[in-house]
Amino acid sequence: MLFNFVTALTLFAESIQAASVLRFGCSSITVERLDPLVNPGVNPSPHVHQVVGGNAFAAAIPSTDVSQLANCTTCSFSEDLSNYWTANMYFKARNGTYKRIPQIANRGNEGEVGGMTVYYTSAYDKSKVTAFKPGFRMLAGDPTMRTKAGITKWNGICFRCYTAKNFGGDNGAPCSDSKVDSVDLPKKACPGGIRTTIRFPTCWNGKDLDSPDHTTHVSYPSTGTFENSGACPSTHPVKLPQLMFEVIWDTSAFNDKALWPADGSQPFVFSQGDATGYGQHGDYVFGWKGDVLQKAMDASCFGATCAPLKTQAFTEANKCAIQNSVNEPVDGWLTSLPGMTSPLGRK
Template identity: 25%
Template sequence: MKSIKQYLPLLLLGGTLTACDSNSNTETTSVDETSSSLDVTLALTPDETTSLRYAQFEFSAPDAAGYECAINEESYSECESPLFKEDIALGSNWLSVRAYDESGEFGEVTSYNWYVNNVIFEGHEDLVATNVSPSPVEPNSWRGIFRINCDFAHSSYNDPIVFPGQKDAAHLHRFYGNTVVDENTTMASLYTEGESSCQGNLLNLSSYWVPALLAPVYDQITGERELDDNGDPAWQVVPAVVGNDDEAHEVFYYSAGVDDLDSIQPLPPGLRMIAGVASTRPGEEQDTSIARWHCQTWESNDASNPQFSATIPECQEPDRLRMDLFFPSCWDGENLDSEDHRSHMAYPVNDGGPEGTHCPDSHPVPVVRVSYHYAFGVMPEFTHPVEKSSKGWRLAADMYEVTNEQAGGLSLHGDWFNAWHPTIMEAILSNCIKEGLDCHDGNLANGYRLSGTREGTQEEPPIVNRGLGY
């Protein structure tokens, strides 16, 4: 499997680098004969010319008690090796690093200069030329929207946002996007490891995950409920309709959550978000403006037919069960995550004032809105042979009994971890959303679209405890 790490060659620099004026290239001066135990050696750097908008460095000094680093115009601050910076500007950039010993004495400054090109202008294997121009959004519909399709990557009982570093600590999730996400995934590993099952591949290494949708397993002749190896009622995963480039069934949308399109900012690299509440139980139904279900034949829409359900409705074969999940799009402007994984984000408000729908003062930065839109085929292999519907389906996160009287799906929620290439995210915002266009199939409205989907590992662990996990 190709890794983006191949674009970060090791560059071993012996001795100390002497920086010139910050607006010019760095010159290298070898001082191996006189180097001190506090002179810093860089062992990993970006290419001198690259289109990557992140940078990763490794450095060392024999007697260092610690290090201070500065990138571009930043002042020095404490740093550790390896150093990862997630949002590097286009153009010239430079790193300066210095070591200090136990007494606080500093060694010589080591600097490195590199240049970041615009990936759209330079070309990339995951940008495909197109002569298709997106159309304006429909009246009374989305303000501006960008849609991508993804294939299924893999399933696991991991959750790197809620349970970082804890293997098999979550309910059963189905992951899309970055193909090697597990409990140890970090912002740096998202950008530097794996590929993506989504359109855009290396330009869209973000991770998207939701609880698995489960259906009872029936004997298709007798209609009796089948049992698993433990003698408990058996369940099976209902896969979403994804990964079909010809059908272009987009499942992930990026759009505007506020009325003032010019105020919207790109989603910051490394942002983590959760939409919906996994602990929802009967009597605590979620707001269907955030998490909702509907049958495709209902032809539901917010403008003229807002027919939505907080639980999984009984959709009949050969209908499709649809799910919509909207993430908060107002950011506090500082934190990429928070202790509860929610407090750094908020939903827009509309208090009837001249601003229309806008961000609250507590979270003043409007960012691109993320939403998930899945379709699940109501097919014979997932239904009762007589009733032939989605009756009895549940989410792996549902912590209550699903019965004939109580439908499943109340725990609808999803997680998102941003690893878009910032230049592409900026293009999505400026070309599609702010221009009020409906950009299908990864079309960037600039003569390029994102490359197609690809399979992940497709790994499917066994269903344990109705999907609730170990």
């Protein structure tokens, strides 16, 4: 399965010759209730996140050049001091208790601990993309969403249920196959786990490094998608690299239907109380050093190696750490989701 995937991805990269496709792993740096994008300075923030990247992550991150604040990263590209985070997934047992679902490394595991796989892709039509600027940050998805409305328009957020260990059932690009991809959480046991995919907006207004809602300074293409070279709207004319997260949730320990709700309903819930999956979201704070990301986007790189970039082994990356600042349990069997007061996590 790994060989087939790598072969397919290599052929894909060759077919878009001029595009750079950075694809690299990042270990977890913390799992706690902090959100310096949506709830800056709030400690603890409303719900738990799993975070990867640089050690400047804290309850508040100054709107400045983050690469000057951090001095290490849990990502394989050592010059990427950005932070990337998502809500955590929990299992809700029949008795009403919760347990956090661990993240596992994606295929090509080189020693990552938890975390996620991060992608940066340049334009498939060979047009110029402009790398993010120091101080840039954005949000993809809406943590309060509980309906399908607006979820599928850009084909940007989805789940895939792996049918076997070693990522069985993954035979296509993310969010590409309606038979295996869904915008809601899978309603059956997934022996190989569940994959989360989050695609970020790829058009920028060229002025603002952030916006009050962390989304209106950016946009998805006005027509089509980034993959088919859809045009950016006139309000957001600057084409950005496509940032994408992949998180593999190891649900294999929770496949015993005797633990599931008595009515057979799916038992997984995100840490903000979302049992639908529609509220899946990702947060990003840019922190690459200097202009190295722009050089990588211009260099037709592929995978976790790129001539303009410095890499590090995960034996080194996994030494990067921060001290947790929220004193509460997030693991083990819990009577409620951290920060939440009702059974489904709504205040």
